[in-house]
Amino acid sequence: MSKSDRGRAPCRSLAILALVLGAAGTPCRAHDQSKAGAGVPLPPLARSAGLYRPAPAPIVLTRADGKRTLLEDELAFDGPVVLNFVFTTCSTVCPIASRTLSEVPARLRRGEHVRMMSISLDPLNDTPAALRAYAAKFGAGPEWRFYTGSVDASAAAQRAFDLFRGDKMNHAAVTLVRPAGGRSWVRLEGFPSADQLVAELRGK
Template sequence: MSSLTRSPFAALALAACAMLGPVPSAARAADGPDPHAHCHDAMGALKRATRSTARYTLPPITLVRDDGKSVSLPAELDDGRPVVLNFVFTTCATICPVMSRTFAQLQERLGSERDRVHLVSISIDPEQDTPARLSEYARSFGAGPGWRFYTGTAEASVAAQRAFDVYRGDKMDHTPVAFLRAAPGRPWVRIDGFASPDELTSAVRELIAAR
């Protein structure tokens, strides 16, 4: 396992935890207390991001894309493009907005290569995250056509989380993790912690060059 450089985006998460600064409107809860009021993972977010490799078996589950279309998870991820994947939920007020901003900046840094990469964000709160809500959330972060958001049944969401070894039983206990894969059949690169847009861009370009 190799260590990546310390990301300034971890500090953003801690600041958001302390101040609960503004996030895109779609990322705010409509009612009730802020789901990250306790911010129990904020200090952990300051740890260095670490990179490892693993092989994951994709479960044969159906998810619903932000355009309302039901799709097979394996088919979506095995379309031949390099994949960058994370797990988020739209009412998250700290970790998820930081990860989503990082994906948005990754798109920008990829430039003309952005259409060659499939960015995937899977909701861990499918009861709240309808396709319409995910579509609004995607727009708030400037998601291009190569960055899609997915929801589905609670069972499907849990199965996806378990497949990537990120299921922790409660959405409040989630941690920042990103997954990258060059092509179907290749191992996944797993980045635990906050990787910066530059670090993700470098990792993606390595995958593209290795294809």
């Protein structure tokens, strides 16, 4: 299966799943395959080494609070990082992944800090205001940052993580984790649970 086909498959197959779960607006336990709904199983989770290649030129992004920033500066956080790509009108992959990310902070121990990053695949429509509304929908706290920017900036960010598929509808269900201690990135293809994400963030 080509990378392009691999990216399209989740969007097609999860359209039914999103309807079953009501993922666009109601809480769901998308990672619990036994409760995925109506016999529609989630794809198996694949874990591999994540690829990150800094772009030749700085990637300028705009956060949901309107502040312009550089991807490199945001990644310079001295703790663990979890990152994905979403767009606010997505009704399949993104709501499921975002619901899981929303569950991560409650699972952290006292004193644990994490940076959660969601970068828009649809910067033409995902204005800072749209991202703020999306963040509020999932109860995002200050540790979870949302970013938009130019079309070129979004594409460059996707390429830096080997996730560029050319079209927002072709995006794959991928979450990237850089564990504590500045270790290499981990690539999770599929739908990890919040507990799995926390374990990865701790480097376990």
